Amino acid sequence: NSQHSIEYWLTLDLLASEFSENPSSREAIRVKNSSEADLIFVPFFSSLSYNRYSKLSPHQKKSKNWELQEKLVKFVMSQKEWKISGGRNHVVLAHHPNSMLNARMQLWPAIFILSDFGRYPINVANLDKDVIAPYKHVIKSYVNDSSDFDSRKTLLYFQGAIYRKNGGFARQELYYLLKDEKDVHFSFGSVQRNGIRQASQGMHSSKFCLNIAGDTPSSSRLFDAIASHCVPVIISDEIELPYEDILDYTEFCIFIRTSDAVKKGFLINRIRSITKDKWTQMWEKLKQVEPLFEFQYPSKEGDAIQMIWQSLSHKVSSVKMKINKSKRYSRFVPRKRRGLRTRTK
Known part of the structure; x- marks a missing residue:
């Protein structure tokens, strides 16, 4: 592990x-x-x-x-x-x-x-x-990332356990809200078999990656997204973040309250409203901060x-x-x- x-x-x-x-x-x-x-x-x-x-x-x-x-x-x-x-x-x-x-x-x-x-x-x-x-992120780092907004065809990506207890109820709610969106990948997945390779490919080809609270407020998915230069969308009201005394996560992450995220249309409309220039700015910042999370x-x-x-x-x-x-x-x-x-x- x-x-x-x-x-x-x-x-x-x-x-x-x-x-x-x-x-x-x-x-x-x-x-x-x-x-x-x-x-x-x-x-x-x-x-x-x-x-x-x-x-x-x-x-x-x-x-x-x-x-x-x-x-x-x-x-x-x-x-x-x-x-x-x-x-x-x-x-x-x-x-x-x-x-x-x-x-x-x-x-x-x-x-x-x-x-x-x-x-x-x-x-x-x-x-x-x-x-x-x-x-420690589990997917492969995106070395020599030459992608851009247009080449990352998937708008929003999530792959992991969907049905969780405690604070993870939002995963199930969001699955039903997003599963039919044509440019959203939201599916079950694990690290077994080819799970890590599939997640690496999926995150590397996505503009935004969902980080939703599960059994606990945090998960490795946030740091997998950073390593993929996939702008994290954090839906976890109780999350605490490393080095936040010196690092402004709003420069490279999107934060959405759980109560807002589970409203019909709110999350997807929020993500679609982010311009190409704004995404590119956040993507560049992700590449700058990535070394801070490398072991x-x-x-x-x-x-x-x-x-x-x-x-x-x-x-x-x-x-x-x-x-x-x-x-x-x-x-x-x-x-x-x-x-x-x-x-x-």
Whole structure:
């Protein structure tokens, strides 16, 4: 499940930093002494653990994924670094929406790296302390893209699971609204068989690509669209986006409220109203921002790996302030709390 593979990419980059010829040029480097660290990186591959070990065997009461999370919590919270900071300066990766379902309630003071907040209560995960990271796109990048508005014959493209629960009801509604539009491709699809190849061809030949909320607010489809230079149409009211503190997504994405999108004629008329010049402007911007969402080794300045480190660096001052404030009264323990007793006659 490569779309949730950021644990691999960040760990690899951190290990590689030890052999860098110019460490000062990197967003993050590994240090051996925790007292020198701004943040404590926890290299637990939570998405991999979920994908590989979440299913119960007939004789099991707990999945191996659950057991690994319990061991993680016990180990991390027993370390002096956690005890000193209360976990505030720890970085925990839980990019798959179903990963860390058990551990998250105990490790909540840490900085989580997530794909969205869809399955988290606000007191456990929020933009104030956590980081939203992109999915790794699964379709092929559109290298040497020489297409234009006229050569992309499909107006609007969607291929994926249509019937979803929770917030994904809009997919089903939009399917019935759009299925008979002649220049719209809206069909079921998956990554199995030739699904990725078909999606690559479809997105590369489409002007606009739908990104509709499913079981959670986000999906890899947005980042597949960016890699295809297919202008994303985002219909997901609760979505949070990577690097939005420095990136204006309205320059290369169309945002439509779900309540408007499911009105008959609203979505298709909105898309048809976008001029060739406006689309071309957004298409050019997509090609400019595409590198910000690329995972690669060795990592390069301005790619997804370095952007995630940069997003984490923005949390450091706030984390340090919270840790320092927590120390205000920690050295003095009132007499009653020390458990001292007075003698009585």
